[in-house]
Amino acid sequence: xxxxxxxxxxxxxxxxxxxxxxxxxxxxxxxxxxxxxxxxxxxxxxxxxxxxxxxxxxxxxxxxxxxxxxxxxxxxxxxxxxxxxxxxxxxxxxxxxxxxxxxxxxxxxxxxxxxxxxxxxxxxxxxxxxxxxxxxxxxxxxxxxxxxxxxxxxxxxxxxxxxxxxxxxxxxxxxxxxxxxxxxxxxxxxxxxxxxxxxxxxxxxxxxxxxxxxxxxxxxxxxxxxxxxxxxxxxxxxxxxxxx
Amino acid sequence: xxxxxxxxxxxxxxxxxxxxxxxxxxxxxxxxxxxxxxxxxxxxxxxxxxxxxxxxxxxxxxxxxxxxxxxxxxxxxxxxxxxxxxxxxxxxxxxxxxxxxxxxxxxxxxxxxxxxxxxxxxxxxxxxxxxxxxxxxxxxxxxxxxxxxxxxxxxxxxxxxxxxxxxxxxxxxxxxxxxxxxxxxxxxxxxxxxxxxxxxxxxxxxxxxxxxxxxxxxxxxxxxxxxxxxxxxxxxxxxxxxxxxxxxxxxxxxxxxxxxxxxxxxxxxxxxxxxxxxxxxxxxxxxxxxxxxxxxxxxxxxxxxxxxxxxxxxxx
Numbered sequence: 001x002x003x004x005x006x007x008x009x010x011x012x013x014x015x016x017x018x019x020x021x022x023x024x025x026x027x028x029x030x031x032x033x034x035x036x037x038x039x040x041x042x043x044x045x046x047x048x049x050x051x052x053x054x055x056x057x058x059x060x061x062x063x064x065x066x067x068x069x070x071x072x073x074x075x076x077x078x079x080x081x082x083x084x085x086x087x088x089x090x091x092x093x094x095x096x097x098x099x100x101x102x103x104x105x106x107x108x109x110x111x112x113x114x115x116x117x118x119x120x121x122x123x124x125x126x127x128x129x130x131x132x133x134x135x136x137x138x139x140x141x142x143x144x145x146x147x148x149x150x151x152x153x154x155x156x157x158x159x160x161x162x163x164x165x166x167x168x169x170x171x172x173x174x175x176x177x178x179x180x181x182x183x184x185x186x187x188x189x190x191x192x193x194x195x196x197x198x199x200x201x202x203x204x205x206x207x208x209x210x211x212x213x214x215x216x217x218x219x220x221x222x223x224x225x226x227x228x229x230x231x232x233x234x235x236x237x238x239x240x241x242x243x244x
Numbered sequence: 245x246x247x248x249x250x251x252x253x254x255x256x257x258x259x260x261x262x263x264x265x266x267x268x269x270x271x272x273x274x275x276x277x278x279x280x281x282x283x284x285x286x287x288x289x290x291x292x293x294x295x296x297x298x299x300x301x302x303x304x305x306x307x308x309x310x311x312x313x314x315x316x317x318x319x320x321x322x323x324x325x326x327x328x329x330x331x332x333x334x335x336x337x338x339x340x341x342x343x344x345x346x347x348x349x350x351x352x353x354x355x356x357x358x359x360x361x362x363x364x365x366x367x368x369x370x371x372x373x374x375x376x377x378x379x380x381x382x383x384x385x386x387x388x389x390x391x392x393x394x395x396x397x398x399x400x401x402x403x404x405x406x407x408x409x410x411x412x413x414x415x416x417x418x419x420x421x422x423x424x425x426x427x428x429x430x431x432x433x434x435x436x437x438x439x440x441x442x443x444x445x446x447x448x449x450x451x452x453x454x455x456x457x458x459x460x461x462x463x464x465x466x467x468x469x470x471x472x473x474x475x476x477x478x479x480x481x482x483x484x485x486x487x488x489x490x491x492x493x494x495x496x497x498x499x500x501x502x503x504x505x506x507x508x509x510x511x512x513x514x515x516x517x518x519x520x521x522x523x524x525x526x527x528x529x530x531x532x533x534x535x536x537x538x539x540x541x542x543x544x545x546x547x548x549x550x551x552x553x554x555x556x557x558x559x560x
Contacts, residue, residue, distance in 0.1 A: 135326075137324045138328045138329065138330055140322070141389070141390075142330070143295070143314075144316075145342035145345060145389070145390075146316050146319070146346060148316065160331070240332075241333075241334075241373040241375065242331075
């Protein structure tokens with residue numbers, strides 16, 4: 001009820017003016033540009049955070065260094081920070097008055113950076129517990145059978161942490177698609193350039209175009225759902241042996 | 245392939261795991277490393293395998309210095325107590341792993357895996373995942389996996405430690421038979437002296453990071469090198485300065501000068517033998533083992549007074 005009712009209401013609102021109208025709004029150049037940008041940025045961000053999130057989790061689990069517990073605590077910061085504050089922080093750091101001399105505000109780089117900031121903890125936090133539970137002796141067994149370190153990672157470690165990575169990626173992707181707070185200040189919402197779908201929806205609602213907003217929202221919903229389903233499918237394949 | 249351990253020491257923090265250990269294992273032998281936990285036996289095995297590095301000392305395999313070689317380069321087979329199964333791979337894939345690393349042709353891999361499934365009696369289990377096997381089956385799979393690349397040395401770290409008594413006894417016999425067929429130099433670690441004596445040709449007794457004695461099972465029991473071996477391998481009671489095995493006591497009902505008085509504390513009937521706990525007049529407890537007939541003749545029961553004399557004792 002909690003999930004399905006609002007979705008039904010959204011779909012209902014999107015086709016109030018007829019399917020034809022729905023289609024023409026959803027395929028308007030501005031809407032398509034926004035959707036493309038959102039999905040493109042989300043996919044890039046998910047992949048990058050899968051990579052760096054896994055490395056971060058690996059270092060936190062397998063390596064010993066001073067200040068490890070501090071780093072471990074700081075990882076969650078993007079979760080704790082209100083996203084608008086995150087946006088403000090990023091603007092201060094990488095905006096026109098950047099102390100680093102790097103101004104990427106109003107660019108797509110800023111979108112990717114902001115989304116990375118808010119999604120990195122997902123993969124770290126889903127991979128970390130899986131890594132902790134890995135059977136180190138299985139890795140030793142592989143080594144004693146002649147496997148190089150690279151091969152051990154590829155054949156023994158990766159297949160076991162892949163479900164965790166995929167869960168993290170799914171969460172990161174969902175968050176990236178829907179993120180608005182972290183983007184509004186630094187990305188600038190220039191149509192066709194840095195206007196993401198969530199901002200598009202927001203602006204059209206403000207402009208009184210509920211049908212247009214709903215149309216784009218429904219398309220986002222469908223695409224997100226399809227992608228999450230695909231990730232779920234991959235995860236299903238990766239955990240085949242657990243159900244056997 | 246022979247194994248030679250020369251003056252190996254290893255320390256973990258403040259714990260001296262191995263203290264200047266030297267050991268020779270002949271090619272083709274079946275050897276047990278026996279000792280209580282913390283005696284360094286597993287550490288020694290892992291150092292031979294290249295899974296752990298010695299702080300000092302050398303490991304020679306087949307006469308060649310293997311100390312600088314990684315575990316990948318040493319080509320030994322290793323079996324872990326908790327199976328170390330590759331959970332995401334089927335039994336076949338587990339066994340084939342070492343062969344695939346060596347890039348053997350597919351046909352050869354398939355026939356070798358079939359052969360090994362036969363050997364470890366897991367025919368028909370090839371497509372299962374480790375989670376679907378019992379502990380004994382998983383350990384047999386791990387053995388087949390270690391044997392697949394035909395290692396010159398097979399090392400087993402408490403291989404039967406996680407299994408129940410019946411399966412353990414079965415696998416013991418099976419390991420012995422396997423060795424008699426393949427004659428692969430085999431070293432296994434155990435804390436169970438019965439297991440060591442049952443399976444191995446030669447037993448290395450370890451304690452506190454040192455080798456106490458290396459001998460065959462019989463010699464170990466009959467001629468222990470020191471008090472530790474005497475008390476660790478088989479039961480023994482210390483009487484004054486001498487050690488007496490439970491079966492080396494004579495019990496009589498009438499004192500005869502050389503005997504001493506004792507009271508029966510407990511009688512345990514184990515079927516083929518009877519064990520009794522006696523408390524001597526000076527408070528010393530003796531563990532005594534009798535045959536059924538002897539116990540019947542004495543009509544042994546709790547609280548009874550008997551007279552006891554050691555028939556054989558060992559002093560160090």
